[in-house]
Amino acid sequence: MPDTDGEELQAILNTMTDVVIMADYHGTVVQVNQAVEPMFGYQPSLLIGQNISVLMPEAHANAHQSYMARYLQAGIPRIIGVGRELAAKHKDSHLFPIHISVSKLEQYPFFIAVIRDMSELVKLEKEALLISEIERNRISRELHDELGQNLLGLTMQLQVITRQLTAADYQLQLQLQNLSNGLAHNVNNIRAIISELATVELEEQGLQSALNTFVKLCNNYNKAKVTLICEGQRPAEDYTVTINLYRIAREAIYNALKHADASQIDVSLKQQDNSIELVIQDNGKGLPSDLNVRDSRLINSGHGLRNIHFRAHVIGAELTISSAAATGTRIVCRYNQPGTKLAGANA
Numbered sequence: 001m002p003d004t005d006g007e008e009l010q011a012i013l014n015t016m017t018d019v020v021i022m023a024d025y026h027g028t029v030v031q032v033n034q035a036v037e038p039m040f041g042y043q044p045s046l047l048i049g050q051n052i053s054v055l056m057p058e059a060h061a062n063a064h065q066s067y068m069a070r071y072l073q074a075g076i077p078r079i080i081g082v083g084r085e086l087a088a089k090h091k092d093s094h095l096f097p098i099h100i101s102v103s104k105l106e107q108y109p110f111f112i113a114v115i116r117d118m119s120e121l122v123k124l125e126k127e128a129l130l131i132s133e134i135e136r137n138r139i140s141r142e143l144h145d146e147l148g149q150n151l152l153g154l155t156m157q158l159q160v161i162t163r164q165l166t167a168a169d170y171q172l173q174l175q176l177q178n179l180s181n182g183l184a185h186n187v188n189n190i191r192a193i194i195s196e197l198a199t200v201e202l203e204e205q206g207l208q209s210a211l212n213t214f215v216k217l218c219n220n221y222n223k224a225k226v227t228l229i230c231e232g233q234r235p236a237e238d239y240t241v242t243i244n245l246y247r248i249a250r251e252a253i254y255n256a257l258k259h260a261d262a263s264q265i266d267v268s269l270k271q272q273d274n275s276i277e278l279v280i281q282d283n284g285k286g287l288p289s290d291l292n293v294r295d296s297r298l299i300n301s302g303h304g305l306r307n308i309h310f311r312a313h314v315i316g317a318e319l320t321i322s323s324a325a326a327t328g329t330r331i332v333c334r335y336n337q338p339g340t341k342l343a344g345a346n347a
């Protein structure tokens with residue numbers, strides 16, 4: 001755009017709903033469009049001259065300087081050139097989800113960041129997940145009340161017929177016994193599916209109780225010893241938060257049982273007034289090396305691990321996955337109630 005001078009360009013940028021920030025290599029804001037005010041609460045003039053880290057939660061702000069230094073030295077991109085979903089900090093300190101992509105100007109010593117507010121999208125994702133949970137519960141109830149009862153009826157009819165047979169009907173008795181065994185097997189399968197789908201206990205008794213039941217069930221498999229340590233209590237939570245933490249825990253525990261060759265799986269749930277921390281640690285062989293964990297984000301994983309990430313993202317929780325052959329896999333999910341500081345932000 002050869003005719004476009006600085007003012008025209010600024011006018012164009014000001015029509016955008018995305019925030020566009022130009023910052024120097026120290027992270028000092030040089031230019032920003034007006035969208036920053038509705039999104040972050042800062043007037044553009046207030047932000048110019050400040051460090052871009054005021055827009056980040058403390059944990060990222062601390063790491064930010066080293067990201068930039070690293071990029072400039074080695075050209076290793078973190079968010080630069082990649083685009084990433086992160087939490088951002090509003091002027092009034094509340095955190096909200098954003099998508100940010102950063103690029104470097106070729107000829108000038110500046111970075112350009114384009115930031116999109118993801119709050120609405122995350123809200124929709126949250127609602128969609130909640131709807132799917134309600135639907136799961138409905139299917140579970142129907143399976144229980146319809147199919148479960150019918151199968152039970154059939155089992156009882158079989159028992160009645162078997163009792164009417166005489167000793168001479170030996171072949172028939174064997175066939176009925178096979179039928180009865182098959183039916184019992186399917187009753188068990190249906191029970192397992194019902195409990196997999198249902199979250200009634202979670203709804204009624206809360207996260208600790210539902211996790212306790214699940215851990216007991218896992219110990220029945222005799223594959224690894226699963227322990228649950230709970231600390232603290234908190235008042236009834238937004239159900240979306242509990243359900244997602246619960247599903248994260250289940251997937252992580254199932255994974256440890258299925259893939260880790262672990263003898264021990266330790267689950268811990270720490271609940272405080274403003275935060276919940278969930279940790280699943282196994283002593284198994286660690287994640288395979290072709291499963292790339294970079295900055296505790298998974299690059300090429302299966303559905304289970306991706307769902308864990310997605311669920312954590314939807315409730316705005318911080319997720320860290322670390323893994324080593326010697327120590328096993330550790331998944332930490334830390335949820336902070338909106339409007340509170342990130343726990344361990346300065347750690």
Ligand SMILES: Nc1ncnc2c1ncn2[C@@H]1O[C@H](COP(=O)(O)OP(=O)(O)O)[C@@H](O)[C@H]1O
Pocket residue numbers: 255256258259260282284285286287288291301302303304305306329
């Ligand atoms: N705790 C664990 N220990 C060792 N390997 C694991 C663990 N969790 C996941 N994995 C590995 O990561 C892969 C992806 O896991 P996931 O996304 O849950 O998919 P799935 O369980 O369906 O295979 C697994 O196939 C397995 O190889």
Ligand SMILES: [Mg+2]
Pocket residue numbers: 251254255302304305
């Ligand atoms: Mg899995």
